[in-house]
Amino acid sequence: xxxxxxxxxxxxxxxxxxxxxxxxxxxxxxxxxxxxxxxxxxxxxxxxxxxxxxxxxxxxxxxxxxxxxxxxxxxxxxxxxxxxxxxxxxxxxxxxxxxxxxxxxxxxxxxxxxxxxxxxxxxxxxxxxxxxxxxxxxxxxxxxxxxxxxxxxxxxxxxxxxxxxxxxxxxxxxxxxxxxxxxxxxxxxxxxxxxxxxxxxxxxxxxxxxxxxxxxxxxxxxxxxxxxxxxxxxxxxxxxxxxxxxxxxxxxxxxxxxxxxxxxxxxxxxxxxxxxxxxxxxxxxxxxxxxxxxxxxxxxxxxxxxxxxxx
Amino acid sequence: xxxxxxxxxxxxxxxxxxxxxxxxxxxxxxxxxxxxxxxxxxxxxxxxxxxxxxxxxxxxxxxxxxxxxxxxxxxxxxxxxxxxxxxxxxxxxxxxxxxxxxxxxxxxxxxxxxxxxxxxxxxxxxxxxxxxxxxxxxxxxxxxxxxxxxxxxxxxxxxxxxxxxxxxxxxxxxxxxxxxxxxxxxxxxxxxxxxxxxxxxxxxxxxxxxxxxxxxxxxxxxxxxxxxxxxxxxxxxxxxxxxxxxxxxxxxxxxxxxxxxxxxxxxxxxxxxxxxxxxxxxxxxxxxxxxxxxxxxxxxxxxxxxxxxxx
Numbered sequence: 094x095x096x097x098x099x100x101x102x103x104x105x106x107x108x109x110x111x112x113x114x115x116x117x118x119x120x121x122x123x124x125x126x127x128x129x130x131x132x133x134x135x136x137x138x139x140x141x142x143x144x145x146x147x148x149x150x151x152x153x154x155x156x157x158x159x160x161x162x163x164x165x166x167x168x169x170x171x172x173x174x175x176x177x178x179x180x181x182x183x184x185x186x187x188x189x190x191x192x193x194x195x196x197x198x199x200x201x202x203x204x205x206x207x208x209x210x211x212x213x214x215x216x217x218x219x220x221x222x223x224x225x226x227x228x229x230x231x232x233x234x235x236x237x238x239x240x241x242x243x244x245x246x247x248x249x250x251x252x253x254x255x256x257x258x259x260x261x262x263x264x265x266x267x268x269x270x271x272x273x274x275x276x277x278x279x280x281x282x283x284x285x286x287x288x289x290x291x292x293x294x295x296x297x298x299x300x301x302x303x304x305x306x307x308x309x310x311x312x313x314x315x316x317x318x319x320x321x322x323x324x325x326x327x328x329x330x331x332x333x334x335x336x337x338x339x340x341x342x343x344x345x346x347x348x349x350x351x352x353x354x355x356x357x358x359x360x361x362x363x364x365x366x367x368x369x370x371x372x373x374x375x376x377x378x379x380x381x382x383x384x385x386x387x388x389x390x391x392x393x394x395x396x397x398x399x400x401x402x403x404x
Numbered sequence: 405x406x407x408x409x410x411x412x413x414x415x416x417x418x419x420x421x422x423x424x425x426x427x428x429x430x431x432x433x434x435x436x437x438x439x440x441x442x443x444x445x446x447x448x449x450x451x452x453x454x455x456x457x458x459x460x461x462x463x464x465x466x467x468x469x470x471x472x473x474x475x476x477x478x479x480x481x482x483x484x485x486x487x488x489x490x491x492x493x494x495x496x497x498x499x500x501x502x503x504x505x506x507x508x509x510x511x512x513x514x515x516x517x518x519x520x521x522x523x524x525x526x527x528x529x530x531x532x533x534x535x536x537x538x539x540x541x542x543x544x545x546x547x548x549x550x551x552x553x554x555x556x557x558x559x560x561x562x563x564x565x566x567x568x569x570x571x572x573x574x575x576x577x578x579x580x581x582x583x584x585x586x587x588x589x590x591x592x593x594x595x596x597x598x599x600x601x602x603x604x605x606x607x608x609x610x611x612x613x614x615x616x617x618x619x620x621x622x623x624x625x626x627x628x629x630x631x632x633x634x635x636x637x638x639x640x641x642x643x644x645x646x647x648x649x650x651x652x653x654x655x656x657x658x659x660x661x662x663x664x665x666x667x668x669x670x671x672x673x674x675x676x677x678x679x680x681x682x683x684x685x686x687x688x689x690x691x692x693x694x695x696x697x698x699x700x701x702x703x704x705x706x707x708x709x710x711x712x713x714x715x
Contacts, residue, residue: 115490115530146488146515149461177457179426179679201681204457204514206550208681216680219426239517241552242681368490369527370512370519370553 100196100230100262100284101302103317104171105129105309106140108352109148110363117152118363120403123163125355125364128399130169132313136160137198139173139185141239141266142307142348147368150181154188167193171305175200175234179216183223196230198264198305203240210248221256232262232286232305235272243267246276253280264288264305274299290316291339294332297323311351311393312338337389345374345382353379354386358393361400411507411541411573411595412613414628415482416440416620417451419663420459421674428459429674430467431714434474436666436675439710441480443624447471448509450484450496452550452577453618453659458679461492465499478504482616486511486545490527494534507541509575509616514551521559532567543573543597543616546583554578557587564591575599575616585610601627602650605643608634622662622704623649648700656685656693664690665697669704672711 107126110118126136138160139145139153148156153172161167174185174197182199189197199220201213221229233252235244244263252260262284265273270292277285277300284302287293293304293316309316312335319331342350349367353374356365367373374382418437421429437447449471450456450464459467464483472478485496485508493510500508510531512524532540544563546555555574563571573595576584581603588596588611595613598604604615604627620627623646630642653661660678664685667676678684685693 141515147490147513149489149491152489152491178460178463179458180460180463202458204452204550205681209683212681212683215683219680239515369530370516370523372520372523372526 099302100232102135103133103290103303103309103313103320104135104137104286104305105313106137106142106173106305106307108310108348108355108364109143110361111366111368112363113366115366115368117148117156118403119156119159121361121363121400122156123160123165124399124403125359126160126165128396129310129313130165131395131399133317134309134313135171136165136169137171137173137305140198140305141173141200141236142310142351143173144348144368144371145173147371150176150185153185157188157192161192168195170194171196171198171232173198173200173234175202177202177204179219179223182220186220186224186229190224190226190229196232196262198232198234200234200236200240201242201244203242206241208242210245210251213242213244213248214251217252217260218255221259227258229259230261231259232264232284233260234264234266236266236288238266246272246279249276249280249283253283262286262302270295273301277301289339290319290335293319293335294323294328307347307351308335308339308342311342311354312391314394338386338391341382341385341389345378346371349374350382353382355393355396357383359396359400361403410613411543413446414444414601414614414620414624414631415446415448415597415616416624417453417484417616417618418447418449419621419659419666419675420454421672422677422679423674424677426677426679428463428467429714430470432672432674432711433467434471434476435710435714436670437471437476439707440621440624441476442706442710444628445620445624446482447476447480448482448484448616451509451616452511452547453621453662454484455659455679455682456484458682461487461496464496468499468503472503479506481505482507482509482543484509484511484545486513488513488515490530490534493531497531497535497540501535501537501540507543507573509543509545511545511547511551512553512555514553517552519553521556521562524553524555524559525562528563528571529566532570538569540570541572542570543575543595544571545575545577547577547599549577557583557590560587560591560594564594573597573613579603581606584612588612600650601630601646604630604646605634605639618658618662619646619650619653622653622665623702625705649697649702652693652696652700656689657682660685661693665693666704666707668694670707670711672714
């Protein structure tokens with residue numbers, strides 16, 4: 094089960110369903126969050142795979158309030174609250190705190206490239222200082238391919254040294270396992286999450302806390318089983334069991350594939366819709382995806398029943 | 405002089421002064437806009453060099469209203485209104501229209517990388533359709549090094565074919581003059597702006613409309629003189645005259661250098677402040693910059709007098 098004390102477990106960057114006019118389908122979103130919780134997955138709402146940056150700040154804050162006022166416990170939430178503009182990051186982070194979130198996942202400002210370590214440090218420090226609340230727990234977010242900003246080990250050390258009670262974790266989407274290991278060795282108390290369940294066993298063995306993975310939206314039970322039994326006799330088998338679905342998703346545009354698959358398995362069209370600049374899978378691509386998933390024996394147990402409540 | 409019918413001239417992505425607490429110094433901003441106008445430069449507020457993405461949407465809309473209600477004519481404005489989230493781009497674009505802007509400069513959504521041509525087309529189309537106003541004039545913005553999204557010739561052709569009255573221009577910050585020439589040859593009616601005054605004469609000779617350049621904040625009179633006289637006998641001399649200052653700025657972190665130089669020449673500290681993740685020049689770097697500018701005989705005539713009104 095997802096554990097928040099200390100921060101650990103399997104988190105999904107929750108997929109965001111959109112109606113045909115691209116408005117957020119919040120009822121379906123809520124039911125999907127409930128399904129994920131039933132599968133013991135934590136809710137990293139507003140992540141990369143949530144199309145968070147395709148939502149306005151106001152949309153994100155409204156959606157967070159909607160979840161919490163409809164029975165989603167704040168303790169299950171790790172909202173993404175990083176933004177290019179510090180004022181945006183501050184209001185998002187404050188909203189996450191107000192919702193009782195166990196932590197926030199903070200992508201650095203991502204428009205300018207080749208910014209200095211001092212600049213990335215200052216952008217995090219400015220948000221932390223403005224919030225000024227010891228309840229704030231931040232998971233740093235290293236995703237240089239999209240953000241253009243590497244969260245280096247020296248930077249993490251500086252942030253942890255300055256804000257030891259606040260900077261408590263790292264999600265590493267770099268896929269650079271040498272880097273991830275170096276961080277875990279240098280800062281054993283830091284809660285380190287890998288971004289792909291294909292690295293989960295290795296990450297746990299090296300002292301990691303879990304994963305925050307796109308596929309936790311899709312294949313949650315099997316990934317949670319691996320996380321819970323990583324020290325068990327069948328850990329390798331559980332790792333092998335989650336890899337084929339990951340492979341099927343990863344070889345396609347991931348967000349579009351996850352959403353098309355979720356829409357089909359949940360019989361709920363809003364999940365197939367993405368906001369531009371992303372594009373969805375076409376009919377043929379969806380058919381091929383579903384066929385590959387079928388051959389892998391893939392199912393999303395209970396999803397249809399949950400989403401029926403949103404219709 | 406800056407001409408808006410058809411769209412042409414020299415535009416500055418207006419530098420944004422910040423107080424010590426990083427709040428926008430709007431009085432200084434207004435006076436700086438007036439100084440730029442006195443130098444016959446158009447106001448491409450909220451551009452890359454304005455740190456636009458470090459401002460919240462609300463801050464940008466408030467600032468636009470402040471300019472217009474304090475005597476800046478909408479016709480002099482070409483605000484940047486592109487954003488990662490379509491709802492943000494729509495409200496920014498509507499605010500620019502409401503302010504009477506002659507055009508908007510629209511960076512594509514810049515978080516996701518390797519997005520498809522269809523996706524970039526759809527993101528522009530969605531904003532245009534939601535605005536639904538024939539007064540809207542869009543200058544596309546090709547800045548792949550920062551946005552991660554190339555505005556290719558086939559994409560431009562599709563947008564112009566679908567929205568011929570709306571998609572009227574392109575700012576090209578790629579520095580790829582072969583690309584710029586290919587666009588101008590294929591679409592001679594498109595108003596093409598280069599991003600560096602070092603390319604201004606070449607751009608005008610190839611059928612361009614002008615430039616939208618960071619250094620138009622700094623060295624406006626000389627750049628406008630080149631633009632106005634590009635067909636004159638001393639065009640080459642005028643081009644050579646603007647190059648040294650460009651070289652001095654370009655060899656440094658540009659935004660920090662422009663702001664440090666403007667703060668020093670205008671005797672107004674707010675211009676030296678940047679928002680994280682950018683960092684300003686330190687004392688030594690500023691000294692070296694000013695010394696290089698001094699050797700080049702650089703001045704910002706009348707700036708101090710304009711900014712004195714903001715103090």
